[in-house]
Amino acid sequence: MAGQHAFNDLLKKTEHYDKDERYMAISDLCEVLKKNAAQSESASPGAGSKGPSSANSSLDPQTERRICSAVLNLLDDSSNDVQTVAVKTLSVLLITVQEEQVSVTACYARLGKGYIRETKLY
Numbered sequence: 001m002a003g004q005h006a007f008n009d010l011l012k013k014t015e016h017y018d019k020d021e022r023y024m025a026i027s028d029l030c031e032v033l034k035k036n037a038a039q040s041e042s043a044s045p046g047a048g049s050k051g052p053s054s055a056n057s058s059l060d061p062q063t064e065r066r067i068c069s070a071v072l073n074l075l076d077d078s079s080n081d082v083q084t085v086a087v088k089t090l091s092v093l094l095i096t097v098q099e100e101q102v103s104v105t106a107c108y109a110r111l112g113k114g115y116i117r118e119t120k121l122y
Contacts (some may be wrong), residue, residue, distance in 0.1 A: 006032060007063055014070040019079040026074050026082060029067065030089040035094045064097040 010032065013025030040058055059067070071093055074086035 003036075003058075004060075004063065007059075009065065011066055011070050014074060019077070019082055022074065022077060022082050023079065023085060026071070026085045026089055029070070030085060033089065033092045033096050037092065040042055040096075059097065061098065067098065068093060078103075 007029075010025050010029045013021050014029070016022050016025065036058060056115065071086055073091050074082055075090070077083050
């Protein structure tokens with residue numbers, strides 16, 4: 001699947017040692033997620049914008065988890081520019097992924113990595 005390959009490439013680049021590569025990767029990931037959300041919304045016009053649902057998401061759960069993990073890791077990036085784009089991407093991500101993943105992501109962002117390890121949510 002071409003879309004899956006694009007996500008995998010972008011996710012790999014989010015871990016690059018060069019901050020410019022990470023910046024471009026998270027920026028591109030944000031744009032891909034926006035397009036994915038727009039396509040899902042147009043495919044199911046009755047869904048509206050009431051939040052994420054499994055009907056709106058064309059991403060598999062594993063990819064959603066990997067994307068959420070990458071975005072959350074970049075919130076703590078050494079580059080302020082990367083952090084800024086990660087915050088923007090997080091807002092798009094929260095309306096794109098399934099509701100269960102949003103809950104885990106919100107807990108992770110609010111309480112930190114230690115909470116997730118302790119409760120085994122992720």
